[in-house]
Amino acid sequence: MTPAPTDPPAPSGVFAHAEVEGFEQVAFCHHGPSGLRAIVAIHSTALGPALGGTRFRPYATEADAVADVCRLARGMTYKHAVSGLDAGGGKAVILGDPRTLRSEALVRAYARFIDGLGGRYLTAEDVGTTQADMDLIRTETPHVTGVSEGLGGSGDPSPATAWGVACALQALADRLFDGELAHRHVVVSGVGKVGAALVDHLVAAGARVTVADVDPGAVEAVRARHPGVGVADAATAHTVACDVFSPCALGAVLSARTIPALRCAAVCGSANNQLEVPADGVRLVDAGVLYAPDFVVNAGGVINIAEERHPSGVPYDRARAWDRVAGIATTLGRVLDRAAADGTTPAEAADRLAEERIAALAPVARLRTATPGGGTALP
Structure with a gap:
């Protein structure tokens, strides 16, 4: 007699985390000899192999790391889709303090873990990792982007990300400030690598700039180049009266607590996941603040990296890549026009544009049987 089918056991532990719902794959790695603990989240390969950076930072709990990597990976799906890139959404985190845990053995072990995913995930530099890490990863696997130009890559993605934010700010100026x-x-x-480079663009454009960062050294490094910039406290920077508030550090800066304190006409910055919850998009509209959705604005780095994988196979070219990054201004315009036409928030309009592209290409994605590394694609 054939046994009656039974329901699968209910997920527990990290597998029960709400953030993993809808993901194609969430892979965990533990390598005892090097101390490596890593998570790779692949949200979607509908538009191509999942592409996203690797963060290296300490987390209070493993559940926090799962939540962070999944939120970031989902955001990458939308970022690539709305930017017109043929890439899926993925992200990775290495758990621990890079200042004390980073080693050649750990980075190589992590690279072998990525290689084992068969090309379904392509990594890149992110918070806590460096271009040197990407170059070392390349020695173990081809599934890495943003390696140094000497290895045929595009190098540090931060300048391209900053250039994209600058282009988005110009698009806002065209709408709000007579160009x-x-x-x-x-x-x-936040004046890390992206924020500091953005300040360079703003000063060159003649803007008045105020900077803030939890790291006093980062602020002083910017002021050494631009003595005329003002300085605000990192905890209250969002309350400074200004034309544009540009969050360029970590996410969730826009919330029910902070939005009422904003004294700006617009928000446009490079930080990921700036809205603490989706309802914050409505709160911004109600507050009369124009929001440039983060995954539209900060796509310059991945647009630049995507040029390493140009469909024609031509070598990476910086001028060509940065011309494409400048298209962020046009994309942001489409998003804001769609929001106005639909009577919705810019965040919702950006989501809809991304989802429409994914849905339109889903039938094509189902025809793909494998990613470049041989792993099965699951649209």
Whole structure:
């Protein structure tokens, strides 16, 4: 007698985490000898292999790491889709403090873990990892992007990300400030590699700039190049009266607590997941603040990296890549026009544009039987 089918056991532990719902794959790695603990989240390969950076940072709990990597991976799906890239959404995290845990053995072990995913996930530099890490990963696997130009890559993606934010800010200036950034006040909260490069663009455009960062050294490095910039406290930078608030550090800066304190006409920055919850998009509209969706604005790095995988196979070319990054201004315009036409928020409009592209190409995705590395694609 054939046994009666039974329901699968209910998920528990990290497998029960709500964030993993709808993901194609969430892979965990533990390598005892090097101390490596890593998670790779592949949200979607409908548009191509999942592409996203590797974060290296300590987390209070493993559940926090799962939540972070999944939120980031899902955001990459939408970022690639709305930007017109042929890439899926993925992200990775290495758990621990890179200042004390990073080693050649750990990075190589992580690279072998990526290689075992068969090309379904392509990694890149992110918070806590470096271009040197990407170059070392390349020695173990081809499934890495943003390696140094000497290895045929595009190098550090931060300058391209900053250029994309600058182009988005110019698009906002065209709508709000008669096309001029000169003499407009922009508060840049977070002056790491992207934020600091953005300040360079803003100063060159004649904007008045105020900077903030939890790291005093980062602020001083910017002021050494631009003595005229103002300085605000990182905890209250969002309350400074300005034309544009530009969050360029970690996410969830826009919330029910912070939005009422904003004193700006627009928000446009490079940080991921700036809205703490989706309802914050409505709160911004109600507050009269124009929001440039983060995954539209900060796509410059992945657009630049995508040029390493140009369909024609031509070598990476920086001028060609940065011309494409400048298209962020056009994409943002489409998003804001769609929001106005639909009577919705910019965040919702950006989501819809991304989802429509994914849905339109889903039948094509089902025809793909494998990614470049041989792993099965699951659209």
